[in-house]
Amino acid sequence: MARSGTSAAGSALPKASAAARVDWVDYAKGICIIMVVMMHSVLGVELAAGKTGFMHVVVAFAKPFRMPDFFLISGLFLPLVIDRDWRTYLDRKVVHFAYFYVVWVTIQFGFKAPAFAAEIGWRDVGLLYLESFIEPFGTLWFIYLLPIFFVVTKLTRRFPPLAIWFVAAALETARIATGWTVIDEFCARFVYFYSGYLFAPYVFALSDRARNHPALALAALATWALVDAGLVASGASEWKIVSLLLGFAGACAIITTGTLLARAHWLNGLRFCGENSIVIYLAFFLPMATTRTVLLRTGIVPDIGMVSLIVTIAGVLGSLAIWQAALRLNAHFLFERPDAFWIAPRKTGPVLQAAE
Numbered sequence: 001m002a003r004s005g006t007s008a009a010g011s012a013l014p015k016a017s018a019a020a021r022v023d024w025v026d027y028a029k030g031i032c033i034i035m036v037v038m039m040h041s042v043l044g045v046e047l048a049a050g051k052t053g054f055m056h057v058v059v060a061f062a063k064p065f066r067m068p069d070f071f072l073i074s075g076l077f078l079p080l081v082i083d084r085d086w087r088t089y090l091d092r093k094v095v096h097f098a099y100f101y102v103v104w105v106t107i108q109f110g111f112k113a114p115a116f117a118a119e120i121g122w123r124d125v126g127l128l129y130l131e132s133f134i135e136p137f138g139t140l141w142f143i144y145l146l147p148i149f150f151v152v153t154k155l156t157r158r159f160p161p162l163a164i165w166f167v168a169a170a171l172e173t174a175r176i177a178t179g180w181t182v183i184d185e186f187c188a189r190f191v192y193f194y195s196g197y198l199f200a201p202y203v204f205a206l207s208d209r210a211r212n213h214p215a216l217a218l219a220a221l222a223t224w225a226l227v228d229a230g231l232v233a234s235g236a237s238e239w240k241i242v243s244l245l246l247g248f249a250g251a252c253a254i255i256t257t258g259t260l261l262a263r264a265h266w267l268n269g270l271r272f273c274g275e276n277s278i279v280i281y282l283a284f285f286l287p288m289a290t291t292r293t294v295l296l297r298t299g300i301v302p303d304i305g306m307v308s309l310i311v312t313i314a315g316v317l318g319s320l321a322i323w324q325a326a327l328r329l330n331a332h333f334l335f336e337r338p339d340a341f342w343i344a345p346r347k348t349g350p351v352l353q354a355a356e
Contacts, residue, residue, distance in 0.1 A: 023271065024207050025073060027258035030274030032070040034316060035062045037284050040139055041312040045292050045304060053305025055312070061229055064237050065250020067142075068192040072251045074146060075153070075196030076203060082154055091344035093150035097143045099341045103334065104282045105137045111286065112138075136181050139285050143278075145185055149193045161198050168194050172247075173240050192247060206252060210259040217256050224253045273316065279335055280319045287318020 039062070042055045081092070109129050116125045136144040156164050168191035176187040196203065210217040228246060231237040237246055258274075261267055273280060291314035295307045326334045339346065 023262035024211075024255065024258040025076070026271045026274035027261045027267075028069065028073055028254050028274065029277045030270040030272070031254050031258065032066065032073065033273055033277040033280050034270070034312070035066045036070070036142075037280065037288065037315040037319075038062070038308075038312045039066060040284075041288050041292070041315050042308040044288070045296070045308045045311055048292065048296055049304050049307070051304055053303060053308050055305045055308035060232050062250075064228060064232065064243060064246035065254065067189060068247035069251040069254045070142070071149070071189050071192040072196035072203070075149070075193040076200050078150070078153065078197040079200055082157060082197070088344040089150075089154060091342060092347075093154075094147040095341065095343055096337060097147045099337050100278075100282060101140055101143050105132050105140055108138050108140065108285055111289075139281075141181050141185060142281065145182065145189070146193075148182065148186060149190060152190070153194060153197055165191065165194055165198060169244060172244050175240065191244070192251065195248070203255060207255055207259045210256040211263050214260055214263065217260055221253055221256055224249055228253075273320075276320065276323070279323045280316055282335070283319035283322045284315040286322065288312075288315035291315070291318070 038055070039059050042053075042059045046052050046056060081089070084092075106129075109132060113125050113129075116128060120128070171187040172189075172191045174187065176184055178184055228237070228250060231242065231246065236242055261270065288311055292307070292311045295301050295310060301307050301310065323335055326332065332338075
């Protein structure tokens with residue numbers, strides 16, 4: 001689970017080399033996970049401090065495409081595995097994420113339980129913990145929602161794909177707001193996940209074109225950045241339809257950026273973050289919260305924007321440090337699913353990136 005060094009040949013994938021495809025996907029995932037950590041870090045610092053800094057602008061710029069790109073990439077390799085038998089499919093797509101959700105929601109809740117108890121009492125803290133298995137807790141809603149996306153996509157694979165896509169797009173445009181994270185985020189995000197599954201060949205073709213025409217790709221990225229920034233600044237990025245278009249445009253931009261970085265072999269640290277994005281996602285909350293508390297209480301860094309940047313870096317690097325410490329202390333269960341929690345034969349070879 002810690003690394004997704006991935007690839008397999010399949011009819012849904014383009015004719016470009018598998019290694020190149022893995023490279024850009026890892027870079028794109030690295031960009032996505034850093035943007036996720038940045039969002040939680042910046043908004044957390046600003047909420048605690050009661051004011052905003054320069055990093056707020058960066059978070060606002062990334063908002064239209066941060067999660068759309070993550071979900072689109074998560075569905076990208078699904079065509080290669082969706083026809084597996086249900087036992088294997090559920091093991092890889094449901095039990096896999098459920099295990100890590102249970103482990104890490106318990107860890108997160110354990111750190112926050114004393115503060116909750118001071119407000120509502122220990123009895124209600126227990127009820128709140130049980131509620132976290134219905135209403136996703138904290139930062140973990142992404143891996144709570146992914147299994148639902150995987151199951152819904154498999155259940156509907158006999159339906160006309162474009163009909164499913166248009167329904168998903170309509171749900172995003174409808175701006176469903178029930179107050180329940182699973183329902184609201186499903187409606188807002190499923191169209192991107194399903195697009196990764198449905199349009200995978202076109203996504204890989206886009207990457208190939210960017211690789212073969214880097215100057216044109218850079219010009220397109222510059223144009224996109226200006227449009228995205230302008231729409232965010234004007235508030236138009238939140239409009240219906242516009243938000244959907246910006247989500248897809250931003251996803252294409254991150255795919256293009258990842259491809260260009262892979263082509264140039266630049267920022268290998270970013271690729272490493274992408275290879276281990278699930279590790280960062282699971283563990284970043286602890287170094288993020290600790291660093292935020294220390295910096296704000298001591299006031300050693302007066303600028304809120306700089307505090308936000310430091311907290312973001314601490315969240316990324318700290319989570320990787322926790323992973324390495326867990327491996328050295330034989331706490332593998334934190335990041336690797338033990339044999340007892342497999343309901344199908346354990347994987348022995350390379351796994352598919354993102355989809356696995």
